[in-house]
Amino acid sequence: MSLTSPERGYPLERIDYDSGAIEGVAAALATLVDHAADACVVLDSIHHGLEGRGRAIDTATDAAGRLSQRVQPTAATIGRIVDVLRGYVDAVSSHARIANDLIDEIESAHATLQVAEDAAADARAQQDALGADTWAAVAGAASAIDDADGDGDLDARRGALGELWSRWESAYRCWDDAYGAALTALVTASGTTDDPGIRMAISSLAHADAPAEVAAIWASLSPQEQQELFERHPGFIGNLEGVPYPVRFDANRAVYERTVNGMPYGEPLDGQLRQLGSELGAEFGGELLMFHPFEQPQATAAVMYGVGATLDRDGRIVGDPLASVTNVSTLVGGMFSSLDDLQSWGVSARNLNDFADAYGEEGTRSVSIAWYGYDSPNLATEHTMGSATEGAARLRDTLRGLDHEVGDRVASSVIGHSYGSTTAFLAVGGAHIDLGVDRLIAVGSAGVPDGYHATWTGDDPMDYSGVEVYASRAPGDVIARYGEVSSFGHGTNPGDLPGAIEFESDGGTAPSLSGGTEQVLRTPGHAAHDGGNSVWGWWEKGNGYLSRDSESFRNIATIVARGEVLP
Numbered sequence: 001m002s003l004t005s006p007e008r009g010y011p012l013e014r015i016d017y018d019s020g021a022i023e024g025v026a027a028a029l030a031t032l033v034d035h036a037a038d039a040c041v042v043l044d045s046i047h048h049g050l051e052g053r054g055r056a057i058d059t060a061t062d063a064a065g066r067l068s069q070r071v072q073p074t075a076a077t078i079g080r081i082v083d084v085l086r087g088y089v090d091a092v093s094s095h096a097r098i099a100n101d102l103i104d105e106i107e108s109a110h111a112t113l114q115v116a117e118d119a120a121a122d123a124r125a126q127q128d129a130l131g132a133d134t135w136a137a138v139a140g141a142a143s144a145i146d147d148a149d150g151d152g153d154l155d156a157r158r159g160a161l162g163e164l165w166s167r168w169e170s171a172y173r174c175w176d177d178a179y180g181a182a183l184t185a186l187v188t189a190s191g192t193t194d195d196p197g198i199r200m201a202i203s204s205l206a207h208a209d210a211p212a213e214v215a216a217i218w219a220s221l222s223p224q225e226q227q228e229l230f231e232r233h234p235g236f237i238g239n240l241e242g243v244p245y246p247v248r249f250d251a252n253r254a255v256y257e258r259t260v261n262g263m264p265y266g267e268p269l270d271g272q273l274r275q276l277g278s279e280l281g282a283e284f285g286g287e288l289l290m291f292h293p294f295e296q297p298q299a300t301a302a303v304m305y306g307v308g309a310t311l312d313r314d315g316r317i318v319g320d321p322l323a324s325v326t327n328v329s330t331l332v333g334g335m336f337s338s339l340d341d342l343q344s345w346g347v348s349a350r351n352l353n354d355f356a357d358a359y360g361e362e363g364t365r366s367v368s369i370a371w372y373g374y375d376s377p378n379l380a381t382e383h384t385m386g387s388a389t390e391g392a393a394r395l396r397d398t399l400r401g402l403d404h405e406v407g408d409r410v411a412s413s414v415i416g417h418s419y420g421s422t423t424a425f426l427a428v429g430g431a432h433i434d435l436g437v438d439r440l441i442a443v444g445s446a447g448v449p450d451g452y453h454a455t456w457t458g459d460d461p462m463d464y465s466g467v468e469v470y471a472s473r474a475p476g477d478v479i480a481r482y483g484e485v486s487s488f489g490h491g492t493n494p495g496d497l498p499g500a501i502e503f504e505s506d507g508g509t510a511p512s513l514s515g516g517t518e519q520v521l522r523t524p525g526h527a528a529h530d531g532g533n534s535v536w537g538w539w540e541k542g543n544g545y546l547s548r549d550s551e552s553f554r555n556i557a558t559i560v561a562r563g564e565v566l567p
Helices: 019-049 055-129 135-149 153-187 196-207 211-220 223-232 234-238 245-261 269-280 339-359 386-409 419-429 478-485 551-562
Strands: 287-292 300-305 327-332 366-372 411-417 439-443 468-472 506-511 517-522
Touching: 019 055, 055 153, 153 196, 196 211, 196 223, 211 386, 223 234, 223 245, 234 245, 234 287, 245 269, 245 287, 269 287, 269 300, 269 339, 300 339, 327 339, 327 386, 327 419, 327 551, 339 366, 339 551, 366 386, 386 411, 386 419, 411 419, 411 551, 419 439, 439 551, 468 551, 506 551, 517 551
Parallel strands: 327 366, 327 411, 411 439, 439 468
Antiparallel strands: 287 300, 300 366, 506 517
C-alpha cells in the first residue's frame, strides 16, 4: 500500500542495499591502498638509494621520485573513499535494516486500523439514519459502535501505529542523513581545498530529497559559487536532478572531454566514448544529460537530441534551450542494450523529433532522450525483475528531474522496447509520486510487472493513473511473447492493461514528411532497428519497431505528437 509518514512525509519504501557488496568494494580498495604504499616504498628507495652513476641512473631515480609523488595523493584519495564506504556500511546495516523491518508492521497496523475505523463509521452512519422511535435499533447500532471502538481500542491502535511510524521515521532519517553525508564525502574525497561555503553547498545539495529542493539550493548560490562547483565537481553537478539542464549539459561535456583525454581504457569503453563523441558533435547535436563512464558492469549515459542550444564565446550554453519544447520522449532499450547501440538509438531519437514535429500541430517542437541508465539484462537474467528494479529507480529519478525542468507545459512520453518496457512501466507504475509522464509506449514488450513487485511497491498494484498506455507486438515477434510467459514477475502483456490502446506494426500506409501518404514496413520480429527474430529475418534492414519507415515507428510518432494512433 502507498503510505507516507505522518510527520515528515517520507514515502514508506524499502531501502535497497547490499552491505556485503559495499564492504567487498571497500576491502578491495583497501588492498589497493596497501599495494600503493608498498610501491611508494620501493619507488622512494630507487629515488634515494639507487647505486651507480650516469644518465640512465639519473633518469630512473628522477622517474621513480615523480611516480611516487603521483601515487601518494591517489592512494590517499582511495583511502578516504574506503573510510566513507565503511562508515556508510555501518550506518546502512543498522538504520536501513531497522527501517525495513518495521515496514510490514506498519502496513499491518495501518490495515487493521483502517478496518476498525471503517466499521465504526458504518455503525455511526446506521445510527444517524435511524428514526427517533426505533429505540431498539438505535441501541443495536450503539452496541455496534462500541464493538468497533472497543472502549478506546481505536485510540490505542492509533497510538501504536503512531509509535511505529515514529520509530520508522527516525531510522529512515538516520539512513538518509548517512547517505547524504557519504555522498558529500565522496564528492570531496579528492582532497581539493574547497572553501567552507562550497563544502556547505555540496552537503546541502547531497542531502536534498527532490529536484525542486536542489534547484532552490542551486539558485541560492552566487555565480562565483556555481562556477566553482562547476569547475571542481562537474561529475557531481552534471548528474544531479534539479540543477538546470544547460548547466548539466556543460558539466557532463567537461567530464566527457576529461575522460576522453585519459584514453585508452580498453574495449568496449573506448569505442563507446568515440561513438558518444560523434553523437555530441555538431552533426547530431546531442547533449549529455547523464554520464557515468566508469560505472560497472557497463557505462551509463543519457543523450538528449533536438535541444538546439545557443553557445557563448566560451562554448557554454546560454538561455533556456527547452523554452519552446512541446514534446519530450525518453527511449529505453531492453536486453543487451548498451552504449554500443547509441548510433542506432540516436538515429531513432532524431527521427522521432522530425516526424513528431511534422505530425503535430503548428508550433510543435520535440526533443528525445536515448536513455542508457542501467545494467540491461542478458539471457540469464531477462526472466527476472532484477535489472528492471535497478533501472526503474534511476529512470524514476530522470523522469522526476525532467518533470521539474519542463513542467506541465510539455507532454512527456516514455517508450520502452522489449525489457525496456518492463523497466519503464515499473518506473512509472510503481512510483509513489507523479512523474509527469503522459504516455507509456511499449513495443515488442517482454512483459510488464505482474500487478506488483515486492521490492518496489510493496503490496501495491501498479498504478498508471493519468497515463495513457499504448502497446504493439509484431505478429511474428515470438521473442517478446516468450519473454513474457517465461518470466518471474513481468508476465503481463501491456496491451491487456485496462484502457490500453494497441497499435499495428505489420505494415500499411502513413503520412510522409513531404506530404501525402507512403507505404511503411512491417516489423517481422523482435528487433528495435534491423532484422527479425534471432532465428529468421536477421538479414532484413530498416524494419524494426523503431526504424523510421516501419509502421510501428510512425504510430509512435503520431502518439507522441497527437496522443493517437494512425487511422
